[in-house]
Amino acid sequence: MAPGPKKGILERLDAGEIVIGDGGFVFALEKRGYVKAGPWTPEAAAEHPESVRQLHREFLRAGSNVMQTFTFYASDDKLENRGNVVGFTGQQVNEAACDLAREVANEGDALVAGGVSQTPSYLSCKSENDVKAIFKKQIDVFIQKNVDFLIAEYFEHVEEAEWAVQVLKSSGKPVAASLCIGPQGDLNGVSPGDCAVKLVKAGAQIVGINCHFDPVTCVKTVKLMKEGVERAGLKAHYMVQPLAYHTPDCSCQGFIDLPEFPFGLEPRILTRWDMHKYAREAYNVGIRYIGGCCGFEPYHIRAVSEELAPERGFLPPASEKHGLWGGALEMHTKPWVRARARREYWEQLKPASGRPTCASMSTADCWGVTKGHSDLMQHKEATSQDEMTELFHKAQAKN
Amino acid sequence: MAPGPKKGILERLDAGEIVIGDGGFVFALEKRGYVKAGPWTPEAAAEHPESVRQLHREFLRAGSNVMQTFTFYASDDKLENRGNVVGFTGQQVNEAACDLAREVANEGDALVAGGVSQTPSYLSCKSENDVKAIFKKQIDVFIQKNVDFLIAEYFEHVEEAEWAVQVLKSSGKPVAASLCIGPQGDLNGVSPGDCAVKLVKAGAQIVGINCHFDPVTCVKTVKLMKEGVERAGLKAHYMVQPLAYHTPDCSCQGFIDLPEFPFGLEPRILTRWDMHKYAREAYNVGIRYIGGCCGFEPYHIRAVSEELAPERGFLPPASEKHGLWGGALEMHTKPWVRARARREYWEQLKPASGRPTCASMSTADCWGVTKGHSDLMQHKEATSQDEMTELFHKAQAKN
Amino acid sequence: MAPGPKKGILERLDAGEIVIGDGGFVFALEKRGYVKAGPWTPEAAAEHPESVRQLHREFLRAGSNVMQTFTFYASDDKLENRGNVVGFTGQQVNEAACDLAREVANEGDALVAGGVSQTPSYLSCKSENDVKAIFKKQIDVFIQKNVDFLIAEYFEHVEEAEWAVQVLKSSGKPVAASLCIGPQGDLNGVSPGDCAVKLVKAGAQIVGINCHFDPVTCVKTVKLMKEGVERAGLKAHYMVQPLAYHTPDCSCQGFIDLPEFPFGLEPRILTRWDMHKYAREAYNVGIRYIGGCCGFEPYHIRAVSEELAPERGFLPPASEKHGLWGGALEMHTKPWVRARARREYWEQLKPASGRPTCASMSTADCWGVTKGHSDLMQHKEATSQDEMTELFHKAQAKN
């Protein structure tokens, strides 16, 4: 598809191109049976490579320009904390993830991005050197496997993200940094604008938001980051990879605060039409790296690609199986379904939940605990029954 | 895994075993980018076999005992009507589907079921012989590929289903028959009880319901079928493969009548906990072949398998990546999420939609047109712009 | 306003005129501070006559042609059971209520209807003679005060209603009979059609439904009554006086089964536009005595009068303070509110609840206990703490 070497991430963004990201692997593979919710670790890269390869391929077909290595929470400290029962080392998981991403990236016009994320070491108040050493081990694999660029993503504390960026930067590869925070700022109250400035100063060329909040909220937060960067007289590219869940009712820690997290989020899943709106809003705000996180399935990314097809000049491969704006319904058996083959029909639809005894909003938990709080000290063992009982009572007392 | 020849479908059911079905391939693969909504045809079996193989494998891991060939709407008349642009013949698609199902079935304790479904020929008032000839062509492939049993599924008119059963029966293999109707009966008003009697008399050993309605409604309808069969002094096994969407507000033609069909159904998706309730209710009613249809993802089938693990005596392979009743959340980073690692938490949760400007129920279309109505005559061409405009006005006039 | 003697109720109905009823006094006066929820007795007629007079006057202004005496639950057995602490005898309450109704009726074109309702004696399995004696005492007052006609209303058992009709009939005045049942029939399972036939045979010239269900359900039930009467070759006039609360989710005993009864029903209150629809549907079904019950405020009755103004040929007095279909909003300060002065705006509005953490439907209690059940034996004392605890546990066990 792409003869000659591919353009790098910065070349694309500098040229004003739109870069489509991929979706959230841990949630998608949890539903397919390969990832365990709770630990959320990516051992499937080594244990069930066919499942990871297939998901990469689906996102590629949907229009993704980035194959992010399936290395979320693949740091050694996390794998160990979360009970690394499958017998693969962190290095094995990271290597396998790089190979899979590269294999599929080569099937189309996609780059490979090596990703690191926040660590239990930081939450447990380990030293800057200790935390950086954790990142360094993953980067070593990424460099050896020659990924195209690096992403530090899913950080709740900008300080830890800065440390990660500093380590990633040492590789000489382009660096993106993405926090999982909302408009109120990071868990220490640093505003989105200030966070962005810190990340750019630490060396990130691309900054933005991923996970924890819905598209509306994430785009709004990136806008605040952009305003901060511009106010500081700096320059950056912007990325956004939100949830595919509506979260109008969540508070400081995003969807983790919602009572539905993580096993009752279905009614909140965005439709493909919600994704059209999201892609357009992100574009209008000036974001050019537009992807997704937890909850995104391939058809969500395809919808992003289809919305931005006029700007990009082409549709993704998977659109051969999709009539734009429901157009393929012209072939449906029932005439009244054929009558839905129109953009305005889907743009105006307000989908019902089919759950008349459920409400539309939840009351969020909001513990507000953060780094340093004893409840967050990570330990290897699963929570004991006594600890569970105590937590349960604390949770009740909050409500 | 299974040394020696596997037990057949009737052997299992006669012995009182629970047989877990799989989920709906067209909807799952539409979201993955391999099936086109509207035509809903299964050319991916030949065109992108790796995607179909992977989905089979995920359902096998989730506990499915049946790999249904991905041959929905794979009759020649349908493929032609829906614009068979990809260049595979019906025979090629059916053969490829059989091979994929067999390959994965052999990886575990699953049987292969060849499936046929309602035809445009019937809707267009072709003769009994013409319609039966259509079924015969698919059966020929199934016999040649030596599937383990046959399913006639997704019929809105019991008459066409009887014809299908008669053709399938000629193969000598066990036959299951499954209608897509609700408690009000088929589109000609034949009651579920009478439908079931007709199907049993036509030769089906297993009868039931699939698609079009939510689990609550489908289980209720199978119960009516069972009561009809017993009243008639007959015997049968029962199956149910409902939608994974809540549809309290749909009318005669099920979810197709809902304004959200097919691209705005997300808020209606069942959670895994809804699936536990469904599996238990189906079991309590006396249904022993319990699976899913449109909307079911592998984790939904896993939930069915987990609910019925006490009766079956074992968990499915994919449960290694799932703590029962959310138990794996004991390993979650945040303490308040760890407090959700309890059955009662998830059983009592009423998930919010996150859509405060959307209602919980829709007003269903209900055209009530059926076989013989001119609007249902199938033609090869996509609906023209003029026809679309006319349909649109008809649809508006209904509301 | 009406020189010469007024036309009687049967003269009006025989002539095809529409008769507008009034609204439910116990609920309206509970909100104004004069009736106690629980006992629901009408001692205010004697204790605070100005409040009852004012409410009569408001309904008269709203278009009511019937001033129903405020004698609900004013039988001696009920007053005694419910703790007649205010020191008025049943006779005093009934007499005061007649005087107030007559005073206001004379201010316009309204008739006075004396009303009786179901008795604790019947629920406690007293004899037919005992129950009839209870009714007789109220009728004696009504005859002495020369009301224009009589209504037996709010009966859950058609048998008791027949007894009441027989007693009322002995007065020689026209008799209306109104049950508080839904489409499923009375609490002994007698269908609406059969109930209506029994009431007509007992001597009622007007039959229908009041209370317990919303307008949609009540109109549907009266339609079933009408079909029953016509099937039996009989003749009658029809009346309907539903709740002003939406009750799509209630079961056998109507809104009393809803968890919101009686102190959390606010979100269910019908708008004036809902009342337009109700009035039109009732009229279309052939009902000519159209009023309201619990929840109806004067503006609800005015909306009924306004909807039927084309048929009646005039508007009610209170319409001088109401622009039809919101027309008076043309005088609102804000321009965007002036833009709402249109019929189509209000007809299409789907009003939001403003309660995003509440659902749209409840799960109804459904005890299904009826006459003869020990829990329904009426006693003079308030429920004891021990009995309350027992009830509470029974209620929980039902859910």
Add this chain to the structure above:
Amino acid sequence: MAPGPKKGILERLDAGEIVIGDGGFVFALEKRGYVKAGPWTPEAAAEHPESVRQLHREFLRAGSNVMQTFTFYASDDKLENRGNVVGFTGQQVNEAACDLAREVANEGDALVAGGVSQTPSYLSCKSENDVKAIFKKQIDVFIQKNVDFLIAEYFEHVEEAEWAVQVLKSSGKPVAASLCIGPQGDLNGVSPGDCAVKLVKAGAQIVGINCHFDPVTCVKTVKLMKEGVERAGLKAHYMVQPLAYHTPDCSCQGFIDLPEFPFGLEPRILTRWDMHKYAREAYNVGIRYIGGCCGFEPYHIRAVSEELAPERGFLPPASEKHGLWGGALEMHTKPWVRARARREYWEQLKPASGRPTCASMSTADCWGVTKGHSDLMQHKEATSQDEMTELFHKAQAKN
């Protein structure tokens, strides 16, 4: 009831007493058929005095300590603008309103408050002198009728409220000032804290919020006012008289922006239990003058009185017809309703709307026009058809 002269408003507040306000007369009397929505003028004081007297009496029974004269929008410029068709002069209306308030106040422990509100003259950019002259005419009546204190209420612009306070202050009577703004401040963007400081400096001894927003929002806004006053080193008493409608979704101009205003607000009405929460929160914030505005019916005020009975030491008269926390349900016929006679039952109830095809939140209009905008220039004539069409298109363009 109260021998000797009553304590004045400031005496009470200075002594730390709670003063219970009344509810909103225009909305309550609109539903009873005496006020026209749109103009919202109080000619009923002269035209139908019995209706106004009765409503005063109900609030007195419910616990109100203030009988506010029914003089909302009773300035001459407003009466004229809104089509003063009934033939009473502004002076006649104001005098009648004073007499009615005084008559009922004398029946209990209540004070009479003369009220003025914002004027069309201000919105139409008349001079400070012209606007003050309008207020002066009403004050003259209040002084002549010797009301106990004065309230300037329902102002969207603090500037106009200051002018009003200055005029009221000249009377020598205690002055309260109440804006109809939310946490975002007045329509010119002056913050609640700054507004409060301006009002206190203009001479108001009591400052606060009424109308436009729900109790949660109003209490929050008064809290901001209090913080502003305290920051400025000033002193004041605080009042709050919110809507009885839930308005989580309204924007700058409060419930007027909601599509349901004013004829579809029913689903938003607060229950009596919501009022308990409101009263407690208002008290906890330090507000001591606690009443209501549009939507408040007498039972809402009674709930406020009952919640604060422990602090006040007594229940209001109307509580004789109300079991605290539903206690009177112990006398209900049905056992499962008797089981609801408990505080925890009502505190935990989340009332359903009974409207499954309606959403829980609306999308607010938000025109944001304010004083000086040509659309707000008040004229005597009703909006013409052409103007209406133009408004309609503007309104659509906003959405």
